[in-house]
Amino acid sequence: MNISRLANTLEGSEIIKIAGEINELKRKGEQIANLTIGDFDSNIYPIPDELKAGIVEAYKDNQTNYPPAEGVAVLRDNVSAFLKERFGLDYNSKQILVAGGSRPLIYGTFMALIDPGDKVIYPTPSWNNNHYCRFTGAKEVPVITSAGNNFMPTADDIKPHLKAATLLALCSPLNPTGTMFAKKDLEEICDLVIEENKSRAADEKPLYIMYDQIYSLLTFGEHFHYDPVSLRPELKDHVIYIDGISKCLAATGVRVGWAFGPEHVIDKMKTIVGHVGAWAPKPEQVATAKFLTQPVELNVYLTNFKAKVQMSLDALYQGMIQMKADGFAVDAINPMGAIYLTVKVDYIGKTTPEGEVLKNSAEVNFYLIKEAKMGIVPFSAFGTDNSVNWFRASVGGCSLDDIQQMIPRMRLALSKLK
Ligand SMILES: Cc1ncc(COP(=O)(O)O)c(C=O)c1O
Numbered sequence: 511m512n513i514s515r516l517a518n519t520l521e522g523s524e525i526i527k528i529a530g531e532i533n534e535l536k537r538k539g540e541q542i543a544n545l546t547i548g549d550f551d552s553n554i555y556p557i558p559d560e561l562k563a564g565i566v567e568a569y570k571d572n573q574t575n576y577p578p579a580e581g582v583a584v585l586r587d588n589v590s591a592f593l594k595e596r597f598g599l600d601y602n603s604k605q606i607l608v609a610g611g612s613r614p615l616i617y618g619t620f621m622a623l624i625d626p627g628d629k630v631i632y633p634t635p636s637w638n639n640n641h642y643c644r645f646t647g648a649k650e651v652p653v654i655t656s657a658g659n660n661f662m663p664t665a666d667d668i669k670p671h672l673k674a675a676t677l678l679a680l681c682s683p684l685n686p687t688g689t690m691f692a693k694k695d696l697e698e699i700c701d702l703v704i705e706e707n708k709s710r711a712a713d714e715k716p717l718y719i720m721y722d723q724i725y726s727l728l729t730f731g732e733h734f735h736y737d738p739v740s741l742r743p744e745l746k747d748h749v750i751y752i753d754g755i756s757k758c759l760a761a762t763g764v765r766v767g768w769a770f771g772p773e774h775v776i777d778k779m780k781t782i783v784g785h786v787g788a789w790a791p792k793p794e795q796v797a798t799a800k801f802l803t804q805p806v807e808l809n810v811y812l813t814n815f816k817a818k819v820q821m822s823l824d825a826l827y828q829g830m831i832q833m834k835a836d837g838f839a840v841d842a843i844n845p846m847g848a849i850y851l852t853v854k855v856d857y858i859g860k861t862t863p864e865g866e867v868l869k870n871s872a873e874v875n876f877y878l879i880k881e882a883k884m885g886i887v888p889f890s891a892f893g894t895d896n897s898v899n900w901f902r903a904s905v906g907g908c909s910l911d912d913i914q915q916m917i918p919r920m921r922l923a924l925s926k927l928k
Pocket of ligand 1: 612681724754
């Protein structure tokens with residue numbers, strides 16, 4: 511085709527294909543539990559009232575011209591204060607870049623650091639790192655993780671690949687698993703990066719960490735969010751953080767994200783994001799800035815929001831564990847953060863009542879969509895092989911009721927497989 515090599519190699523999202531299948535069934539009037547998209551039903555999970563009012567107010571106040579390329583000053587100042595207060599992190603407003611959600615900032619990080627052929631290490635399963643590698647012509651180094659460590663990478667997993675790598679892309683709480691780094695695991699990885707950078711010459715590109723903590727405020731129970739610079743301050747020049755309001759304020763359509771890190775990298779990212787024109791809308795920036803100065807309202811919102819998400823995750827988790835106890839070949843990992851449950855559905859190789867053998871995780875998934883009226887996402891959409899029988903279940907788009915009604919349908923559908 512007479513289009514670019516890059517365009518020819520890009521792949522669409524597998525999740526969106528699955529969601530398309532589900533929407534088709536919905537159009538036909540089927541009641542279906544859609545646990546596919548990492549998004550929220552905004553009637554179940556609305557954004558904070560104060561944020562909504564602030565956005566309307568900013569439009570009324572005609573805050574509708576171009577924002578500065580780095581984001582409005584008051585938002586960067588308030589993010590700076592927020593980082594200090596919530597995480598104890600010291601970043602001034604020049605080390606913070608605002609964009610239209612966190613995706614442009616991930617793209618900006620890759621574009622600012624990666625030359626074609628540079629090695630990028632990322633764990634699988636993980637969200638979209640493969641696509642950003644292809645955008646930049648990076649040499650992809652996927653590191654396979656295991657259920658035994660909650661699908662989080664360890665220093666031992668990463669160590670063999672660090673020589674000459676440019677970027678290590680990490681995320682916690684992790685999409686797709688809803689699991690998080692244990693302190694010791696992240697410390698050991700940080701120590702490897704410090705050691706690796708000590709071994710490099712002054713004119714060599716260092717090894718950077720991109721740390722995506724977009725779900726950092728969505729953690730449950732005693733699970734604590736750790737980050738590299740808090741654990742190892744000497745890493746500060748080599749970590750680019752990805753953050754924003756999309757997930758923690760259920761504000762996926764509001765489009766306000768921020769990155770923070772060393773000024774010389776953030777400054778280049780500003781140019782990249784600016785040329786793409788991927789700014790966050792100015793009224794949304796102004797309103798977010800204001801909301802960040804309302805800690806009481808923010809905490810009340812987070813408490814209620816997290817309780818609701820956790821109830822859905824727990825219902826799903828308990829449902830799976832009960833099925834396991836009843837002899838079904840399923841399992842789940844206790845949810846720690848984000849909006850995801852890691853679910854095992856070990857039915858590859860089984861035969862449907864129509865006599866079809868389910869050859870891989872995608873076929874198991876489509877069987878569940880058809881028979882159980884439920885949609886989850888195989889880990890193959892997050893970079894694993896399609897023989898892996900683990901799946902992501904995202905609870906943001908479903909009510910608790912939908913989830914509770916789905917479990918018996920799943921039991922019935924699985925019991926028909928031989
Ligand atoms: C780990 C992770 N980072 C970033 C994003 C993108 O967030 P945004 O909507 O702010 O672009 C997502 C969205 O699913 C995500 O799961």
